[in-house]
Amino acid sequence: MTTLTTTEALAAFCADAARAPYVTVDTEFLRERTYYSKLCLVQLAYPGNGEDDAVLVDPLAQGIDLGPLYELFRDPGVVKVFHAARQDLEIFAIEGNTIPQPLFDTQVAAMVCGFGEQVGYETLARKVARAQIDKSSRFTDWSRRPLSDAQKTYALADVTHLRVIYEFLAAELEKTGRTAWVEEEMDVLRDPATYRVEPREAYKRLKTRNPNARYLAIARELAAFREEYAQSNDVPRNRVYKDDALLEIAALKPNDAGELGKARLLLREARKGPIADGILAAVSRGLAVEKDDLPEVPRQKSRDQINGALADLLRVLLKAKTEQAGVASKLVATTSDLDDIAAGARDGDWARGWRGEVFGDDALRLCEGRIALACKGQNVRIVPL
Template identity: 85%
Template sequence: MRTLLTTEALAAFCEQAAKAPYVTVDTEFLRERTYYSKLCLVQLAYPGDGKTDAVLVDPLVEGIDLAPLYDLFRDEGVVKVFHAARQDLEIFAIEGDVIPSPLFDTQVAAMVCGFGEQVGYETLVRKVARASVDKSSRFTDWSRRPLSDAQKSYALADVTHLRTIYEHLSAELQKSGRTPWVEEELDVLRDPATYRVEPRDAYLRLKTRNPSPRYLAIARELAAFREDYAQTHNVPRTRVFKDDALLELVANKPKDINELGKARLLLREARRGAIAEGILKAVADGLAVDRDGLPTPPKQKSRDQINGALADLLRVLLKAKAEQAGVAQKLIATASDLDDIAAGARTGDWVKGWRGEVFGTDALRLCNGQIALACKGQDVRIVPL
């Protein structure tokens, strides 16, 4: 196995990879102590003779420049193959300002090809490549050098078996005509906005049942401060303060250091200095927001709005249609989607594109009383009315 330690060696490999129809890619990184992932290793492979077609790239070597890799990522003539690509793509979007294109995600493709929901790489290696993955180096500090032979072998296996998996899934998609389904799913991964976290929108991730606009205004300011501080100092947002501490601050609205010191859930480091000042300013800013600037509370679905019997029928329909199509249910519609439909929603991703063909159109027909469901043996059938 080869580890590329210079820009020149990386450029030479990428020049050869650019002649191939595809290249498989994976990364090893750390994120426990930072806001942004620390890239520790890049694994690359393309179809070849098995000797020079798979390498490890060490981005921690002083002086190495990943520009040749990013140029390869921009090469439209080479498909870039990942498994569960989102975190890998986030790293490259932030560090290299590039999202590999064309893109293929074997996890998404496997869900379309009937391998179940969120299918793992090891499962695909076992079922498709007829091989096994050594798990001994799964939990390791990839930032430490030198890497052991076991670590290198483990890392390289993430891209060598991926070649077999990609070729199998790609052929299956071509045979079934479902390549456009995967392309539709990859639109989110291709969108640069997927990897940007705007501090002013960070409060939308909070789980709170308080719909008060003033409450949400304070939560918005505190979440924005935390996100901005975490990004600027490259620390996990939980190191600034956790969600439960944030919600406690929203409820108590501390106005000075003494009141802030009474917070039960706040970390010691957040009770003084720049974080404490930022918290007090955020609370004050939230209290000062005028009526026109208050956030609009999200619409809550009342259980009374949901037709429970219809929701149950929709779940039966989804299960039946997913099994008939050989596609993971979760990829078609979520439990929340079904509740929305049963509460009267008639628009959503579930009715668009291939999802509409597989499930959405019949879901609307069921809601409109145009079809019924019948069971014969193990089969659930649609009966026109």
């Protein structure tokens, strides 16, 4: 097992990899105590059976520069293959200002090829590569050096078996004419905006049903302060204050330290110092927002708006169409999507591109009364009307 600890060794490997049609990539990182992921290891492999075609890269080695790796990531002639790529790509987007392209995610491809919802790497390794992954090193501290042989073996397996998985899935997609389906899904992963968290937009991740726009304005300011503080101090946002505490403060609207102390869910460290000051300032800003600048209150779909019978029919249709196509249903449409359609929505991701071909077009026909569903044994048939 080769571990690269110098820029020169990394450059030499990347030069060899640049002559291959693809390179498989994985990372090991820590994020429990920081806002940004701490990159601890990069695993790379390209097609071959030798000892030099799969390596570990130690980004913590003194003096190493990952520039050659980012150059390889930008090479348009080499497909960069990941499994469940989003977290890995976020690291490279932030640390190296680079998103590997062209890009292939085997988890997405497996869902398109009928392996089920959010299929794990171990499952694909077992079913496709006929390999068993030793999980004992999964939750080890990847920042500690030296790495054990067990850690190295586990880490390297994440890219060696991935070669077999990629070649199998790529062939399946080509055979079924679905390569373009996966390409559509890669658009989100290739977009730099996917990995940027704008503090002013952070409040949209909060789960609240409070319909008051002023309350949302305060929550927006509290979420923005928390995001900015977490980013600048590189601490997890929940270490600043958790969502439930944020929503409690938005409801309390404290204007001084005494009133802030009434918040039951706020961490002790946040009741004084710069966090407490930031909270009070955020509440003040939220209270001062002009009426025209108040955030729009999301419309909650009531059960009365949703045609329950139609929602049930859409669920049957989705299951039938995705089983027929051999693709994971949640990749095509979510339960929320089905409720939206049953409440009158006529556009969404489910209606566009390959999703429209698999499900969306027939979903609209069902809503318009142009098709019906019939059952024969275990099979659901679409009947034109």
